[in-house]
Amino acid sequence: MNNWDDIRYFLAVARKGSVSSAAKVLGVNHSTVSRRIQAFEEKHGVRLFDRQRDGYVMTAAADAIYEQALEMETLSLSVSRTLLGQDQRLEGVINLTMSHDIYECLLAEPLSRFRAQYPGIKINMRVTDTLLNMVNREADISVRKTGNPPDMLVGKKVCRMQHGIYASKDFDLACLKDPDYVVPIIVWEDEQETPEWAATLFPNSEIVMWVDDLASMYSAVRSGMGVARIACYYPELLMSAGRETPDQLIQQLPFAQAPSEWGVWVLNHVDLRKTARIQTLRKFLINELEGHRALFETSRYT
Known part of the structure; x- marks a missing residue:
């Protein structure tokens, strides 16, 4: 019988x-991985990887077991989530992710209060705009701005x-009356x-720039690069946090926009819906964000 760790090292x-x-x-040192792969190969009398100057390349033997290894990984993760889903302790680690x-x-400050209230719960924070893989528990809870969460999440x-439509403070609306004026716009990648x-x-x-995150879009607009459609909460958030004074640097143009299909979601994998510590933090986050509903839903022009 194969040790699951052999498969885990092989897949990595x-x-x-x-x-x-x-x-x-894997969170181990280089020699451990090399030793485990070599032992796995020797156990079965096959070579799984060709060691080349630019990396490890799977052999035909590795190709033959790769799909089965993925199935074993999926089953192992499912078992782990099922057991975690029955955990009623208010202690342990929660993998949490949200945008910067x-x-x-x-x-940041509310989560510090949460830790003081529940000292047995520790938070592994991943601050990123990327939706992490919640199937393999890269994240247990995700605070995400999205229009359509994946089906396996609840x-x-x-x-x-x-x-709203935003431009730099120096943008002159009168230029829009000139039929020859080409409006520079900034869009998502x-x-x-x-x-x-x-x-x-x-x-x-005319599209003059593509960006991959909200902060970059805001900075590009503020610098005068062009006009962009930005979530209204962001300039207001920077102002309320004392990071910026948007009214001196950026302006919302007087064009009403329909409410977005996107929203702010608090998500977790369906298998973790009964895990005590995860549901406790989930309810806490929802309560905190609901207190900022006006920030996300309000525009100067509606």
Whole structure:
């Protein structure tokens, strides 16, 4: 019978293509991974990886077991989630993820209060705009701005989000009356064509920059790079947190936008819906965010 750790080490090397990268993922040193892979190969009398100068490449033997190894991983993770789902202790680690702006400006201080109230619960915080994999427990709870959460997740849409059209404070609305003026716009990295809002408001427009996060979009607008559609909460959040004085640097243009399909969600995997510590933190986060509902749902022009 194979040790599950053998499969776990095999998959890490197969995915990362190197022993050193796999070691970082597994939280062990380089020599441990190398030793475990070598022992696994010797146990079965096969070579799983060709050691090349640019990394480890799977052999035909590795290809033959890769899908089965993935199935074993899925089953192991399912067992782990099922057991965790029965845990009624208010202690242990919670893997929590959210974006930088929500953590730094809204939830950092409340989470400190939560820890004081529940000293047995420890938080492993991942501050990122990326939706982490909640199937393999990269995150147990995710505070996310999204329009359509994955099906395997359960949670609550705490509030909807309102968007507005923003430009730098120096942007002169009078220029829009000039039929020859081309409005520079800033869009998200996955928007290769002019988005609907820009085509409707500014028929004569041109994409001048693509960005991959909200802070970058705000900074680009503030610098005068162009016009963008931004979630209204962000400039107001920076102002309320004392990070910026948006009224001196950025302006919301007088164009009403329909409420967004996106909202602020607090999510967890369906298998963890009964885990005591996870549900305790989930309810705490929902309560804190509901106190900021007006921030997310209000626009100067509606």
